[in-house]
Amino acid sequence: MPTAISVIRYSSITPQTPNSPLKKFIFFSKYSSISAQEFLTHLQRDQSNVEKSLSTVKSKLDSQCVAQVLEHCAVEKPKLGIRFFVWAALHPTHRHTSHMYSKACKLLNLEKNPRIIVDIVDEYRAEGFAVSVKMFKVLLNLCRASEDAQMGLWVLRKMKEFGCMPDTVSYNVVIRILVAKGRLDEAMELLREMGSINLYPDMVTYVSIIKGVCDAGNLEAALGLIKDMKRHGCVPNAVVYSTILDGICMHGSLDMALQFLGGMEKENEECKPNVVTYTTLIKGFVEKGMSNEAVRILDRMANSGLRPNRVTFVTLLDGLCKEGLVKEAHEVIDKFRDDGVGYDELYSILVLALFRAEKFKESEEMFRTMLARGLKPNGLTSSSIIKRIISEGRVLDGYFLFQTLEKSGTLLSVDPAIYSILLVGLCQENHLTESGWLVNIMVERGINLKPPHSDAQKLGHFTR
DNA sequence: GTAGGGTTAG
Numbered sequence: 001m002p003t004a005i006s007v008i009r010y011s012s013i014t015p016q017t018p019n020s021p022l023k024k025f026i027f028f029s030k031y032s033s034i035s036a037q038e039f040l041t042h043l044q045r046d047q048s049n050v051e052k053s054l055s056t057v058k059s060k061l062d063s064q065c066v067a068q069v070l071e072h073c074a075v076e077k078p079k080l081g082i083r084f085f086v087w088a089a090l091h092p093t094h095r096h097t098s099h100m101y102s103k104a105c106k107l108l109n110l111e112k113n114p115r116i117i118v119d120i121v122d123e124y125r126a127e128g129f130a131v132s133v134k135m136f137k138v139l140l141n142l143c144r145a146s147e148d149a150q151m152g153l154w155v156l157r158k159m160k161e162f163g164c165m166p167d168t169v170s171y172n173v174v175i176r177i178l179v180a181k182g183r184l185d186e187a188m189e190l191l192r193e194m195g196s197i198n199l200y201p202d203m204v205t206y207v208s209i210i211k212g213v214c215d216a217g218n219l220e221a222a223l224g225l226i227k228d229m230k231r232h233g234c235v236p237n238a239v240v241y242s243t244i245l246d247g248i249c250m251h252g253s254l255d256m257a258l259q260f261l262g263g264m265e266k267e268n269e270e271c272k273p274n275v276v277t278y279t280t281l282i283k284g285f286v287e288k289g290m291s292n293e294a295v296r297i298l299d300r301m302a303n304s305g306l307r308p309n310r311v312t313f314v315t316l317l318d319g320l321c322k323e324g325l326v327k328e329a330h331e332v333i334d335k336f337r338d339d340g341v342g343y344d345e346l347y348s349i350l351v352l353a354l355f356r357a358e359k360f361k362e363s364e365e366m367f368r369t370m371l372a373r374g375l376k377p378n379g380l381t382s383s384s385i386i387k388r389i390i391s392e393g394r395v396l397d398g399y400f401l402f403q404t405l406e407k408s409g410t411l412l413s414v415d416p417a418i419y420s421i422l423l424v425g426l427c428q429e430n431h432l433t434e435s436g437w438l439v440n441i442m443v444e445r446g447i448n449l450k451p452p453h454s455d456a457q458k459l460g461h462f463t464r
Numbered sequence: 465g466t467a468g469g470g471t472t473a474g
Contacts, residue, residue, distance in 0.1 A: 063474050099474045172465085207465040242466045279467040311468050318469095352469070380469055413471075 035059035036068035043069070043080055048127070050083050061094045070107045078108045078116050079123070082142070086120075089138040096138075101145040110146040117142065117151055121158055133164045140173040149177045153186075168194070172204045179212035187212055201232070207239055214247025222247055237270045242277040249284030254293075257284055265304070273304070279312045286319030294319055295328060307340045310349065317353040326362065329353065344370075348378040355384050364389070371404050379413030387418055395425035399434050406441065416447045423449065 038059045046053040059065075066088050073081030085104050089096050096104075110116060117139055124131050136159050143152035152174040159166050171194050178187040187209055194201050206229045213221045222244050226236055241264055248257045261281055264273045278301035285294035294316050298308060313332070320329040333346040341349075347370050354363035367385050370377050382405060390398040402422060405411040419442055426435040442449070 067474085097474045103474080176465085202465090204465045211466075237465095239466045244466095246466070274466085276467045281467095283467060309467095310470095314469065315467070349469085356469085378469090379471065384469090415470095 033065055033068060035061070036065045036072070039065065039069050039084065040072055043073075043084055044077075047080070050080065051087050051129075054084065054087050061088055061091050063097065063100055066094075066096070066100060067103060067107075070104055074107045074109070078113065079120055081108050082116060082120055083123075085142075086135050086138045090132075090134055098145070101141050105142060105146040110142060111148070114146070114148055114151045117155065121155070125162070131162045131164065133159070133167060133170070136162070136164055136166075137170055137173070140170055144173050144177050147177060147180065149174070149181045149183060149186075152177045166199075168199050168202050168205065171199065172202070172208065175205060176208045179208050182212075182216075184209075184212045184216060201229075201234070203234060203237065203239065206234060206236070207243055210240060211243050211246075214243060214250070217247075217251040219244075219247055219252055235270070238264070238272060238274050238277060241271060242274070242280055245277060246280045246284075249280065249287070254284055254288060254290070257281055273301075273306075275301070275306055275309055275312060278306065278308075279315055282312060282319075283315045286315055286322075289319075289323060291316065291319035291323050291325055292328065295332060298332065302336075302339075308336065310341055310345065313341060313346060313349050314353070317350050318356060321350075321353040321357040321359065324357075326354070326359075344376045345378060347375050348381040351377065352381045352384060355381075355388075360388065371401075371408065374408070376408055376410045377405075379410075379415065382410065382413065383415040383418055386414065387421065390418075390421055390425050395422070395429055396431065396434070398422050399426060399431070399438070402438070411441070412445065417450060419447050420450050 035057075038057055039054065039061075042053045042057050043050060066085070069084055070081045073084065082104075085096070088094055105111065108116065120139070121131075123129075136155060139155050140152055143149075143155060156166055156170060156174050159170065171190055175187045175190050178184070178190070191201060191205065191209055194205070206225060210222050210225050213225065226240070226244070229236055229240075241260075245257060245260055245264075248260055258281075261273060261277070264271055264277065278297055282294045282297050285291065285297065298312065298316055301308060301312075313336075316332065317329050320326070320332070329350055333343070333350055337343040337346060347366075351363050351366045351370065354360075354366060364385055367377060367381065382401075386398050386401050389401065399422060402411060402414075405414065419438065423435060423438050423442070426438065441447075
């Protein structure tokens with residue numbers, strides 16, 4: 001049987017990108033798929049014509065393989081990594097998800113080294129490579145993932161030098177980065193620029209700018225933009241109106257927001273309020289400490305035939321619990337128990353809402369009630385409650401809850417970090433049988449020990 | 465593209 005000690009030893013060989021060439025080779029052959037290796041080989045074979053070399057690879061291109069190639073390029077050849085990433089984005093059988101864009105930024109450390117993008121564009125030019133609009137859009141989306149407005153603007157300007165005409169989507173990407181950075185004037189300037197080169201701003205362009213204007217509290221400007229878009233034949237939809245409604249909640253009054261909602265309810269299909277619209281208003285009431293009113297919005301939403309989702313319930317139950325309206329919160333979940341989200345999930349949301357309202361005792365009691373009634377709590381709720389119990393020094397309490405969750409089949413959804421925290425606690429208090437049980441489960445599930453730094457030092461005597 | 469525990473896997 002594995003012991004606590006063996007798990008700790010075992011975890012010391014957790015894969016991490018190594019530095020020495022030999023270790024790298026072992027890592028390379030152990031953790032990379034055949035296809036990633038093939039792409040890497042071709043990527044390095046003819047560095048003067050990377051794309052052509054890559055195009056001869058027959059292996060299947062998938063997300064896992066993209067991530068592996070990037071990992072291997074990260075340390076020494078980040079530029080090659082990006083060239084591969086851009087090439088892969090244009091591959092007919094593959095599309096990068098937005099998650100993959102963030103992952104690429106992280107792996108290649110684009111935030112710290114924005115120069116890489118500049119260097120790549122220079123490389124393309126030096127090679128006389130025919131860069132397409134699509135390729136530039138990949139670079140733009142990398143700028144967005146690294147939230148680099150400066151680089152986004154730079155890439156947008158560079159496009160023309162390659163004979164590429166930026167399209168509406170290219171502008172939208174840069175406008176969104178600027179809005180996120182609060183650089184509204186520059187975003188507006190780009191909007192005007194689009195008009196001057198006969199590019200049509202679309203719904204996405206307007207939603208981005210309107211959101212920026214609303215966040216800044218300029219409701220009048222937002223309404224002005226609505227007029228502009230109508231004039232340009234872009235008919236505002238529920239997304240646009242929901243964005244404005246959020247602005248009214250934040251910077252106007254709730255009365256005004258109610259009126260605005262009333263107006264939307266009378267509109268035709270495209271503009272009718274949706275789940276997000278109602279949730280936005282619920283959030284508006286909750287943030288003003290009027291959760292009881294928010295409950296009425298939920299009813300109004302249900303009456304109009306829309307199903308509230310998780311976000312709706314999280315927003316509302318958080319508000320009710322913060323105001324101590326726990327009875328009302330129960331009424332809400334009982335009323336909607338068979339309606340889409342599911343009772344286990346609703347109950348979990350309520351327990352977590354109490355937790356976030358710092359009503360820890362009530363929240364833990366309700367969590368235990370859930371388990372006693374055979375309801376399955378979700379991972380976030382279980383993790384939050386157990387983590388707190390352990391941090392209060394009630395290690396065995398945490399252990400018993402772990403056992404209960406294991407029996408109910410929901411232990412797997414608990415954050416893997418908590419396994420380690422619990423194991424450290426059990427070891428420190430010399431609960432050997434209990435640690436053994438936990439170790440078995442961890443080994444069985446392939447969960448590595450990742451003690452927080454301070455605890456790792458305390459664990460020193462176990463690893464010797 | 466709008467509300468936004470984090471979920472799958474990406």
